[in-house]
Amino acid sequence: FSLASAFEFNGTVKDINGNLISNSVVNITVRSSTNFAVVGYNSTVTNASGWFNISVSENAQWMYEPKITWTNLTTGAVIWI
Numbered sequence: 001f002s003l004a005s006a007f008e009f010n011g012t013v014k015d016i017n018g019n020l021i022s023n024s025v026v027n028i029t030v031r032s033s034t035n036f037a038v039v040g041y042n043s044t045v046t047n048a049s050g051w052f053n054i055s056v057s058e059n060a061q062w063m064y065e066p067k068i069t070w071t072n073l074t075t076g077a078v079i080w081i
Helices: none
Strands: 006-012 025-032 038-045 051-057 062-071 078-080
Touching: 025 051, 038 051
Parallel strands: none
Antiparallel strands: 006 051, 025 038, 025 062, 062 078
């Protein structure tokens, strides 16, 4: 039996004008701090008020690389936030 340690990564996504952005994809790439190899991924989508929450596995030997993107469904343009 082992217990996994985790932390909550959460926030609100806004554009440069302060408008809340729903349906943004929030990705976290988990990497080893010894060789930068990918250990895993976590992802979620922001809700109608731009808010998100992800429970992320925690290890002192890991680094976390968050990226947020939003896709305009009309034009297909992707915006990196």
